[in-house]
Amino acid sequence: MYSPPIFPEDASKPNTRHVTLPQLAAVVIIIWFVGATFIAPAMHLLEPPRQTQSGCAGNEKQILMAMLAYAQDNDDRLPPVAGIAHLPTGAAAVTSWCADRSFVAVDGGLVTIPAVTSDFIKNSGICRCPSVDSPRTPLTYLYNDLAAGQSLMNDLIAPSRTVAVMDGEDALPNFGHARMLPGAHPRARGGAVSLATLERHSGGCNYGMADGHVKWFTQNAVFFPPRDSDNPEHLAPDTKQPVGPDPGGSMHYGATGYAVTFQIR
Secondary structure (H helix, E strand, O other), X not given: OOOOOOOOOOOOOOOOOOOOHHHHHHHHXXXXXXXXXXXXXXXXXXXXXXXXXXXXXXXXXXXXXHHHHHHHHOOOEOOOOEEEEEOOOOOEEEEEOOOOEEEEOOOOOEEEEOOOOHHHOOOHHHXXXXXXXXXXXXXXXXXXXXXXXXXXXXXXXXHHXXXXXXXXXXXXXXXXXXXXXXXXXXXXXXXXXXXXXXXXXXXXXXXXXXXXXXXXXXXXXXXXOOOOOOOOOOEOOOOOOEOOOOOXXXXXXXXXXXXXXXXXX
């Protein structure tokens, strides 16, 4: 029995399939819908923390530049933690190291007392972190009181590893060097920062070094001396040995390595 050969309908044409314009348009619409529905909102949620963390770092950078300019005009010494000014009534008032302070005058008006570094700060808004909602005070950055008044050339052996400023509490006068103990008030001696502040920006916060650069760290990368320390070296009373890492050395203390410290030597 004869069976005729079976041939493809058109052997001269390759067996290919083409994407039509309506199909391509449908794919584009689906991709756009997925991006608009899921990706864009997720990026929107991530953007504000990035912006505020970057804005905060910019504030600290400007504050550091003001402090270094102050040092140039004052025998290479960083600013003190506070100053003394006299109100029109003759009463003395404590000035801030960074932000101008306002007092109510006898006639009900406001009297502004310039900060120690006010000659070098053009915008007082840099003294407030953009992540702090409705701040009660004009200053939300902490100044390392162990470095205050010290010589950049003679006293700080490793300025790039020494914290000068960092994210702080919403409370004046805002200087110190320690982590806050539960229930402690931020104005107590050796003023400190709370856990919420230490994790203000995505689990960490910004630290400005005495050489002028700013970097983000988690709290475990930073050595905080004990709260009651008033010695830049923090010598142990019994051994007279420094308690903490050596800023000019390996930055190890015990089994822990640190990136930066509040101690100046």
